[in-house]
Amino acid sequence: MPSAIVLHQAGPAENLKFEPVAVRAPLPGEIRLRHTAVGVNFHDVYVRSGLYKTLALPGIPGIEGVGVVTELGNEVEHLNVGDRVAYIHVGYGAYSEERTLPAEAAIRLSAGIDDHIIAATLLKGLTAQVLVHEVYAVKPGDWVLVHAAAGGVGSLLCQWASHLGAHVIGTVGSLHKVELAQRYGCNHVIQYRQEDFVARVKDITNGEGVQVAYDAVGKDTFFGSLACLAPCGHLANYGQASGPVPPFEVSALFAKSNSLSRPSVFQHLKKVEKRQAAAAALFEALNDHVLQPGHIATFGLANAAQAHHEMESRSRQGSVILTI
Ligand SMILES: NC(=O)c1ccc[n+]([C@@H]2O[C@H](COP(=O)([O-])OP(=O)(O)OC[C@H]3O[C@@H](n4cnc5c(N)ncnc54)[C@H](OP(=O)(O)O)[C@@H]3O)[C@@H](O)[C@H]2O)c1
Known part of the structure; x- marks a missing residue:
């Protein structure tokens, strides 16, 4: 059995x-x-x-x-x-x-990508793909904030956003991840357990803020991520590694005309044909070394x-x- x-x-x-x-x-x-x-x-x-x-x-x-x-x-x-x-x-x-x-x-x-690499990147890579193409379509020159930039989804997200021509700001929880996040395409890396990441983002972007913040840390970073947004910027709260985000006033989005999403890869890729096409694009990105696992x-x-x-x-x- x-x-x-x-x-x-x-x-x-x-x-x-x-x-x-x-x-x-x-x-x-x-x-x-x-x-x-x-x-x-x-x-x-x-x-x-x-x-x-x-x-x-x-x-x-x-x-x-x-x-x-x-x-x-x-x-x-x-x-x-x-x-x-x-x-x-x-x-x-x-x-x-x-x-x-x-x-x-x-x-x-098809032959080519090892089973271990597929297991390590399929769900995480499809999530990154949905985030950079659908939840907020990253454009060349955008400022993009990615929390937990050396983690599973975070490392793929940074690489993809960088490939699309964005300036990527990553946060990491410890010193040894700084160099890794740089290798994954981050132009700036913030150690958010020691530094005030909102002040650093404002500083790096000359006070403008980011066009999109990808936040799957949740409770510990959510309000800081909102504060990092540029006018009309978008916050994608796609996870909660530090705990669930507490209730908040939707009207808080009004001052900078910001938007918020709580996306799920399973909803975005519910249709079979769309999921198959997204997987094909992910495998191509891995084969072409646009993404490193x-x-x-x-x-x-x-x-x-x-x-x-x-x-x-x-x-x-x-x-x-x-x-x-
Ligand atoms: N919405 C969706 O469809 C979707 C799909 C896939 C994944 N996700 C979400 O994406 C996130 C990343 O998933 P993953 O599987 O790739 O995990 P992961 O990023 O490899 O691990 C989570 C990272 O979160 C950071 N973190 C911050 N506070 C933490 C805390 N209190 N406890 C533990 N970790 C903490 C850690 O990095 P530092 O120490 O560097 O901060 C940790 O490495 C998760 O929140 C997951 O739920 C969402």
């Missing part, structure tokens, strides 16, 4: 238990998949800790993976047994050796608890994956 990481009760990382699980045969429109690698995301930390109550317990966490198709349900025509595929899927279940999956979630992979911390599936400790450790840079 295959094994998986099962969460019986929300709480500390040690609640992630490696145990045998039954995997049913695929229903019509589904495939069965044997994973080779699974991406670990901050979303998984929110689910495990109980901040998000979106996984029915007991349940198998995880929202992206890479693997090989081992069985086809009826009515699946675009895939074959043996195909190498990757997916993002908000229906959970990725922390597993084997699983069933809606076939429409599967993105067929950065450091990948690798753990065996059974050690998911350790992987979560690594996710929550602020000394970490880059991405975390589980291998099978």
